[in-house]
Amino acid sequence: MRSAYSVEEVRHAEERLMARLPDGVLMQRAAAGLAAACAGLLGRVYGARVVLLVGSGANGGDTLWAGARLARRGAGVAAVLLAPERTHEAGLAALLAAGGRIADDPFEPLAAADLVLDGITGIGGRGGLRPDAVPVARAARGSDAVVVAVDLPSGVEADTGEVRGEALRADLTVTFGTYKPGLLVDPARGHAGAVRLVDIGLGGELPSVPRLEALQHADVARMLPLPGAGSDKYRRGVVGVAAGSARYPGAAVLAVAGALRGGAGAVRYVGPAADAVIARFPECLVGTGQPGTAGRVQSWVVGPGIGDRGDAVREVLAADVPVLVDADGLRLLDAADLRGRTAPTLLTPHAGEAAALLGVAREEVEAARLASVRELAARYGATVLLKGSTTLVADPGGGAVRADPMGTPWLATAGSGDVLSGLAGSLLAAGLDARDAASAAAYLHGLAARLAAARGTPLTAHDVAATLPEAWHGVREPGEGAGVGGSRA
Ligand SMILES: NC(=O)C1=CN([C@@H]2O[C@H](COP(=O)(O)OP(=O)(O)OC[C@H]3O[C@@H](n4cnc5c(N)ncnc54)[C@H](OP(=O)(O)O)[C@@H]3O)[C@@H](O)[C@H]2O)[C@@H](O)CC1
Ligand SMILES: Nc1ncnc2c1ncn2[C@@H]1O[C@H](COP(=O)(O)OP(=O)(O)O)[C@@H](O)[C@H]1O
Numbered sequence: 001m002r003s004a005y006s007v008e009e010v011r012h013a014e015e016r017l018m019a020r021l022p023d024g025v026l027m028q029r030a031a032a033g034l035a036a037a038c039a040g041l042l043g044r045v046y047g048a049r050v051v052l053l054v055g056s057g058a059n060g061g062d063t064l065w066a067g068a069r070l071a072r073r074g075a076g077v078a079a080v081l082l083a084p085e086r087t088h089e090a091g092l093a094a095l096l097a098a099g100g101r102i103a104d105d106p107f108e109p110l111a112a113a114d115l116v117l118d119g120i121t122g123i124g125g126r127g128g129l130r131p132d133a134v135p136v137a138r139a140a141r142g143s144d145a146v147v148v149a150v151d152l153p154s155g156v157e158a159d160t161g162e163v164r165g166e167a168l169r170a171d172l173t174v175t176f177g178t179y180k181p182g183l184l185v186d187p188a189r190g191h192a193g194a195v196r197l198v199d200i201g202l203g204g205e206l207p208s209v210p211r212l213e214a215l216q217h218a219d220v221a222r223m224l225p226l227p228g229a230g231s232d233k234y235r236r237g238v239v240g241v242a243a244g245s246a247r248y249p250g251a252a253v254l255a256v257a258g259a260l261r262g263g264a265g266a267v268r269y270v271g272p273a274a275d276a277v278i279a280r281f282p283e284c285l286v287g288t289g290q291p292g293t294a295g296r297v298q299s300w301v302v303g304p305g306i307g308d309r310g311d312a313v314r315e316v317l318a319a320d321v322p323v324l325v326d327a328d329g330l331r332l333l334d335a336a337d338l339r340g341r342t343a344p345t346l347l348t349p350h351a352g353e354a355a356a357l358l359g360v361a362r363e364e365v366e367a368a369r370l371a372s373v374r375e376l377a378a379r380y381g382a383t384v385l386l387k388g389s390t391t392l393v394a395d396p397g398g399g400a401v402r403a404d405p406m407g408t409p410w411l412a413t414a415g416s417g418d419v420l421s422g423l424a425g426s427l428l429a430a431g432l433d434a435r436d437a438a439s440a441a442a443y444l445h446g447l448a449a450r451l452a453a454a455r456g457t458p459l460t461a462h463d464v465a466a467t468l469p470e471a472w473h474g475v476r477e478p479g480e481g482a483g484v485g486g487s488r489a
């Protein structure tokens with residue numbers, strides 16, 4: 001599991017750790033890790049041309065100390081000082097002593113650089129880049145150099161992943177002590193590039209529950225419901241799918257396709273698309289009536305392509321089993337029907353559906369995903385999986401939000417959300433709690449898409465569903481397979 005903590009939590013942990021250590025040790029640990037990552041990228045440090053973008057705080061200090069280490073190994077290092085009168089003094093002195101220099105004009109060294117280190121702001125940054133930094137950041141991005149962000153890409157909001165204004169775009173972010181939420185949540189995540197964590201000894205000082213966490217293969221492997229000697233199809237869990245309509249039979253077929261690959265022992269479909277479902281999946285138990293006629297299930301998926309069948313949504317929500325509501329089901333949702341429920345409810349909106357549930361514009365949800373998913377979970381008293389460029393899962397009672405690291409834009413294809421809802425519903429039927437079911441489903445869905453995309457694109461939702469068994473195998477046997485889907489970091 002990768003964990004991310006807020007700026008406030010990082011600062012408290014840092015204070016406690018610093019109280020036990022000699023002055024400057026943490027900055028030296030950070031700078032050493034940063035310089036090592038840079039040396040790895042450069043291959044040959046001697047003779048490399050390195051430019052440091054240095055702001056007024058400790059983020060600039062880390063950058064100067066790392067620059068000094070590279071200069072000692074023979075790199076030509078020029079520092080662009082964005083706040084010359086407030087530059088980290090000891091760091092600058094170290095750089096100059098190691099043979100580095102201060103650049104009078106930022107643009108000339110940037111044009112010839114092999115590597116740029118962004119030390120304008122880290123966790124002390126507020127708002128987007130200031131006007132004087134904008135042309136410098138653009139010149140860095142426009143050059144042929146590899147751009148490495150120090151701790152965070154300057155200009156992004158560490159705690160939320162929001163980007164208010166302009167922010168630097170890095171190829172790699174070397175972050176210290178712990179991930180910050182902004183490194184795992186778009187739009188900020190899109191500015192970070194690959195992310196590498198440098199251990200500076202902060203771990204033991206951080207709270208046990210992080211703000212945000214991202215699953216890795218081993219976490220998902222532990223959650224997967226595997227059949228044992230005592231299993232039968234009912235004990236493995238039965239998932240009911242109430243989806244599709246005469247107009248949208250395909251949504252039912254795709255939700256069932258996902259449900260069949262989620263580890264439940266059986267899938268029951270009820271609704272007007274029974275003929276289409278049975279034609280495609282003879283292993284599915286089908287009926288044409290209302291959900292109440294389906295027989296016992298351990299979870300329900302309701303909503304994909306269901307049209308205006310609000311009665312089916314209400315009927316499913318009255319059942320005392322975990323219920324996943326998606327797509328049309330979200331439009332038909334009456335919040336009052338959620339209040340009386342004691343079994344878990346999982347809502348899976350995309351940004352547009354989330355915006356409608358919150359009564360705000362879609363753009364607001366996309367700009368503030370973390371706040372939106374938390375607000376939805378609290379307001380509806382349900383676990384919420386917010387789909388999109390970064391899929392997030394929040395529980396109504398708080399706790400760590402899960403950020404999915406596996407998504408790929410190839411998933412933005414009609415019907416892939418239906419596959420996801422079937423898959424997550426199946427994991428619910430198999431006994432996972434709502435947060436685990438939702439986040440494991442998003443992970444497997446993303447991994448399946450990556451595996452399928454490695455063989456050919458564009459992807460269809462059907463390709464994603466068909467590749468889910470390979471994704472299961474991939475998380476359980478990470479050494480094998482197509483070599484995609486390891487963590488980004
Ligand atoms: N925590 C840890 O464990 C460790 C932390 N370490 C490092 O320290 C970093 C945090 O350092 P920090 O607190 O000095 O803040 P930092 O990010 O350098 O910003 C400082 C100044 O920037 C300014 N400023 C604000 N917004 C701005 C903007 N938009 N555009 C431009 N300028 C802006 C603002 O000054 P202002 O101009 O507003 O007076 C503010 O004072 C952390 O990210 C990590 O790299 C490591 O050394 C190891 C251990
Ligand atoms: N830009 C993107 N990057 C990564 N994943 C995306 C992106 N856009 C959409 N997705 C994913 O694609 C799926 C689309 O689901 P949804 O919007 O419900 O589509 P549909 O209703 O057609 O099935 C979701 O899993 C979502 O997270």
Ligand SMILES: [K+]
Pocket residue numbers: 059118119120121122149150151152153154
């Ligand atoms: K930075």
